[in-house]
Each structure stands twice: as C-alpha cells, then as structure tokens.
C-alpha cells in the first residue's frame with residue numbers, strides 16, 4: 149500500500165464528503181425535499197466488526213469447550229437481551245408499583261444493568277495510566293540471525309504486534325502533551341511465545357535498582373495532601389527526590405530536554421533501556437540494547453505549544469496516531485540493536501552495561517537495523533485492547549534472555565504482580581489482547597475469570613493418567629534457554645558496584661551533545677520547573693547538581709531563579725559529545741505534516757486549489773482555515789477562525805488577509821489605534837504570531853503578504869513570500885524537512 153496515495157485519497161474523499169453533507173438534496177439539508185432520517189425500527193443484526201479490526205483471537209484451545217464460538221464478540225442477534233440472553237421488551241423504565249409508585253426490588257433487569265455499570269471501571273495503571281495503542285506488524289530483515297535464535301527475527305518473518313504508548317505520571321484522563329517520559333511498549337505475538345519489549349522514549353532510567361521505584365513514583369505523582377499537580381514534574385517532591393538521589397540526574401536531563409515533549413508518538417525514538425542477553429543457534433551469547441528509530445525522525449513540540457495543546461486538545465497524541473493510521477499514513481519504526489561482547493565484566497568502552505542510568509553512544513556502538521515495525525490498525529475497543537493489554541518483561545521467546553541489571557530484575561516481579569489487582573486475577577493472559585499466538589499447553593488451572601475449560605485429570609508432571617502430556621521440549625525442540633551465566637561467589641549485600649556511583653558524567657555528555665538551541669530549551673525547562681518549587685533548599689540543592697554537570701547550565705538556571713550559582717563539588721567529567729543525540733541539523737521526510745491554508749471568499753481559489761494539490765502530493769495534510777465553516781467557493785473549510793489554532797499546524801500559508809469577522813474579539817492594535825492596523829482578523833494575526841514564535845515555516849502570497857506585515861514577521865527567517873502559491877509552498881516544504889526554523893529560537897549561550 150502506498151501511504152502517500154492513501155493519505156491523498158482519504159483527504160480528498162473527506163473533502164468530497166464535506167461537500168456531500170452540504171448538498172441540498174440530502175435528507176435534512178436546508179431546502180431538501182428528502183425526508184429526515186429516522187431511527188431504524190426494523191430488527192437487524194448488530195454492525196459487523198470493522199474489516200480487519202478484530203482483536204487477536206488466536207489461542208490454541210487448551211481442552212474441550214462448552215460449544216460457545218471461540219470468537220464470540222458479545223454482540224449477536226437483533227434483539228436486546230439480558231446478560232443471560234433473555235430478550236427484553238423495555239430498558240427505559242424501571243418496574244414500578246404503578247406509574248407514580250416505588251421501584252420494585254424484583255426488577256432484575258434494572259439491578260443487572262446498574263450493578264454491571266457500577267463495576268465498569270477497573271483500577272488504572274499505577275504508572276503509565278494515560279496511553280494509546282495500535283496494532284501492526286513487524287517484519288525482520290534477518291540481520292540479527294547471527295546473534296539470536298529468536299524466530300521472529302529470522303529473515304522475512306512477519307509477526308503481529310500491539311504497541312501501547314503512554315505518559316508515566318498522569319492519570320488516565322490527563323493531557324497527552326505534558327513534560328514527561330513516554331512509554332513505548334511492544335507486544336510481539338511470536339509463534340515461539342509472546343515477546344514484550346517494555347521500553348521508554350529515553351534510553352536511561354531514574355534509578356538503578358527496582359527497590360527505588362516506589363520512591364521515584366511517589367515523588368513524581370501529585371502531592372498526597374492536595375493531589376496537585378496532575379501529570380507534572382514541576383513540583384517540590386519531584387525535585388526533592390532527584391536532587392537527593394543523584395543517580396536520577398541523567399534521566400532528569402532527558403526530561404528537561406525537548407525529548408520530554410514529543411511532537412507525536414510517530415516522531416519518538418524508543419529504547420529497551422536495559423542490556424539483554426541474546427543467544428544464537430550455536431548457543432553463543434552477546435549482550436544487546438534495543439532501539440526503535442522513527443522513520444519520520446525525532447521531533448518535539450516547543451514548551452509553549454505543549455502547554456497550549458494541553459488545553460486546546462488534550463488528546464493531541466492519541467488523535468495524531470489514530471488519524472495517521474486511518475488515513476493510511478502508517479507510522480513506521482526500524483528496530484535496531486547495539487551488540488556488545490558478553491564478557492564477565494559486562495562493560496563496554498568503560499560503560500557498565502548493567503547500570504540503567506547509562507547509555508552507550510551510537511558513535512561507540514552502531515545501532516544495527518534488524519527489522520521494521522508498521523502500525524496499521526487502530527483498536528476496535530479502547531477498553532478491551534488498550535486498557536486490558538498487560539505487558540511483562542518476563543514474556544521472552546527462546547533466543548532472548550535477561551541480565552543482572554538490578555532494575556530489570558525487580559521489574560521481572562512487578563509486571564505480573566500489578567495485573568493481579570488491575571485485571572482481577574492470574575488469568576489475564578486469556579483476555580483476547582493478551583492471548584499468545586503460539587500454542588499454549590501450561591498446567592496453570594482455575595483462578596478468577598478462568599475462560600478455558602481444561603480437559604484431562606493430570607495438570608501435573610510427571611503423570612501417567614493424561615498419557616504424560618504435556619512433554620518438556622528437548623534440546624533441539626526450541627525451548628527457552630536460561631543462559632548458564634556464572635554467578636560470582638560473593639556475600640549477600642545490599643550494595644551497588646562502584647561504577648554505579650558516577651551520576652553526572654552522562655548527564656554532562658547529553659548536555660554537551662545538544663545544539664545551542666536545544667541547550668537553551670533545557671535551561672528554560674529547568675528554570676520553569678524549579679521556579680514552580682516553593683522550597684528554597686530544594687532549588688539550591690538542584691543547582692548544586694547542575695553545577696556538577698556543567699557550570700554554564702548551572703549559571704543560566706541560577707540567573708533565572710535569582711539565586712547564586714554554586715561551584716562544582718566533583719571534578720567535571722571529561723566526555724566526548726554524541727552528535728546522534730541532537731535533533732537539530734538533519735532533514736527528515738515531512739509526511740503527514742499539517743499545513744494550514746488561511747483562505748477567504750476573495751482569495752485566488754484556483755491558486756488555493758493548486759497549493760492544496762501540491763501539499764497532498766508532498767504527502768502532507770492541507771487544512772483550509774476560513775472565516776466561517778462550510779464552503780469557501782467550492783472548497784470545504786476544515787477549520788474556522790473560531791475552531792482553528794496554530795498548535796495544530798506544522799506550517800501556515802496565507803492566501804488572504806481576511807478582515808475581522810463579526811465573531812472576532814477586538815484587535816489589540818485596533819484598540820491602541822495604531823495607524824494601518826486592525827484590517828486583519830486578530831485570530832489570523834495570532835495564528836501567525838504563534839507559528840512564528842514556535843519556529844514554524846510561514847508562507848504568503850497575494851493579499852496574504854499584508855498579514856505578515858501586520859503581524860510584524862515579514863522578512864524574518866523561515867517566512868516566505870511570492871507571487872505564486874505553489875512556489876511559496878515548495879519553499880515552505882523545504883523548511884519543514886528541518887522540522888523547525890531553528891534560527892528563530894533565541895540561543896543565549898550560542
């Protein structure tokens with residue numbers, strides 16, 4: 149499927165649909181003779197599931213069934229029934245003693261309906277509660293065959309997957325664009341057993357040992373007394389913890405960078421974080437780290453944009469993911485591995501591979517591509533799939549094993565344990581979204597919500613009563629391998645290796661790898677977040693950490709806070725920057741980017757039509773923004789000045805200088821009485837000002853050039869004008885490949 153063509157078809161057909169809706173011969177349209185559509189009254193079967201939209205249903209039966217269809221979807225027949233299948237006449241009125249009388253206790257339908265409703269909510273995830281998921285497929289290149297026997301990585305093998313993206317701190321209803329780490333969890337339904345790669349969009353973590361996880365999460369979550377702030381790290385308890393527990397400083401630096409506010413899930417990298425152990429067919433092992441590389445490049449929001457989006461469209465990332473998939477612009481990532489020799493020291497280039505607060509720069513160990521992930525289906529039902537999906541690091545296929553990373557080891561306990569509360573018992577792997585696609589023949593029995601009707605009498609081994617079944621796999625029958633790694637003869641201790649004591653060198657490496665603009669963003673986020681703290685001692689302690697990372701960073705943040713900058717208390721690490729960590733200075737495909745086109749009835753509509761076609765041909769999405777909804781000539785307005793806002797756009801084109809519409813608020817300049825101002829709708833001026841501030845490309849032709857002049861942005865970098873709209877868009881498209889007009893951001897430390 150050609151994604152470019154698919155986007156184009158969908159956008160064009162959407163435009164046609166808008167036209168259709170407004171056509172006067174449709175029922176309900178003004179002046180239409182056609183009857184208004186009524187609610188259907190003739191019984192008919194429920195809507196069929198959307199094509200190819202079913203949850204994975206494959207699970208090898210573990211025994212006899214009751215005869216209920218294996219793929220029952222819970223909605224059959226034309227008639228409303230009770231949960232037991234008895235048809236009902238009325239679900240709108242309770243059973244009462246007379247029309248005005250009390251409701252009768254015997255109304256079993258009322259009680260069933262309300263009782264079920266009362267229990268519809270399940271506990272949200274204790275972390276990563278806010279998320280969005282999608283189905284897809286992973287296709288392997290075969291390049292990992294030399295290092296792992298995992299079948300799903302064999303050349304040309306395709307494996308179904310489900311991916312859930314998330315924020316960490318916020319509740320299930322919190323906004324998508326908050327500053328936070330993002331979860332990137334992938335379930336590979338391999339035919340050798342499910343593999344869950346439960347990663348984040350940052351390659352390092354706050355803590356080195358899982359025993360500290362409740363501490364960091366208690367510190368990051370809202371304050372226990374007033375339960376504020378929601379989904380934010382900008383508060384005292386978070387900074388109290390990370391400034392005291394300094395191993396958190398590297399991850400915190402990533403959070404304060406542009407990586408903490410991704411533009412889209414589609415433009416995020418993903419990391420398995422820990423070092424894993426891979427085993428090949430010959431039984432040889434290597435150590436490895438997993439990386440996801442987005443085909444669209446790494447791209448972030450700017451902080452003001454992220455804050456505005458939290459109010460304008462709290463579902464921004466979720467919507468972006470679903471819209472892209474449904475438009476056929478399937479998001480893609482390449483899976484890569486960094487491979488290291490499996491030595492007894494478990495280090496590489498002096499970096500301790502068991503320390504999850506450390507990464508290995510790509511310049512030292514290349515990320516080798518091993519396959520492509522394509523997300524191509526949105527879920528049919530959010531609860532059934534995205535909410536009930538249960539990931540676990542112990543879901544490993546033969547060929548991939550764990551290491552002694554103490555964070556990883558604790559996670560191996562936590563993920564099954566949490567599902568017992570969240571999904572109500574030990575049988576969560578029988579929920580459709582969690583069902584393995586590999587044959588299952590376990591000896592787990594009974595428990596809450598048991599769905600299987602197991603046959604046989606001997607769920608134990610050895611047995612003779614069930615003919616000895618199930619049988620352990622032999623050496624050549626592809627069983628999971630526990631690598632017989634030598635465990636050191638050592639006393640039991642609650643202590644870390646000495647290499648875990650270095651808490652600042654990689655935070656410094658990250659800082660020094662940033663471009664001046666990215667460094668400026670980091671300074672501003674530290675200043676913002678610490679500025680939101682009340683306790684002076686916490687700000688001072690965090691400034692001390694920054695001094696130990698980099699004195700320039702520390703001095704700038706201290707200035708913003710109005711505090712003195714302390715001297716470093718440890719020697720500054722001598723590190724080599726990793727250019728691969730910067731988002732600036734590279735070009736990326738601009739597929740799926742949103743281009744707003746401001747039009748008015750007096751615009752050159754032929755020109756607008758040509759630009760719209762050019763935007764679609766460049767695999768981007770044109771959005772016509774007009775003074776009012778409905779049609780502008782024969783073109784459908786997708787946004788009006790009342791509903792459109794800059795934060796939805798990646799670039800804006802001006803094909804008009806629309807006069808203030810009747811619903812516009814008075815213009816700022818008009819109130820001040822400035823000469824020559826006030827002739828353009830202030831919402832258009834605001835849109836241009838915001839696009840300029842957020843370093844987005846801006847183009848104008850014809851009367852649109854007047855808007856640039858009134859907004860005061862004419863002639864500045866990334867602002868293109870011309871006679872012909874298509875030429876203006878061609879120049880704007882080039883700018884968009886850089887993601888932002890970076891030179892527009894002030895870089896005070898450049």
Ligand code: HDD
Pocket residue numbers: 273274275276279312313314330331332333346347348352353357358359361420421422504537538539555558559562563564566567
């Ligand atoms: Fe975790 C969920 C990622 C450390 C305990 N974690 C969860 C999710 C992601 C991560 C992406 C959401 C999965 C989903 O979408 O359902 N977690 C990480 C990463 C970590 C990490 C990349 C460090 C490298 N986590 C971590 C530790 C612990 C947990 C150290 C506990 C000791 N994580 C959990 C959990 C969650 C979870 C409580 C909540 C919901 C769930 O598991 O299913 O078990």
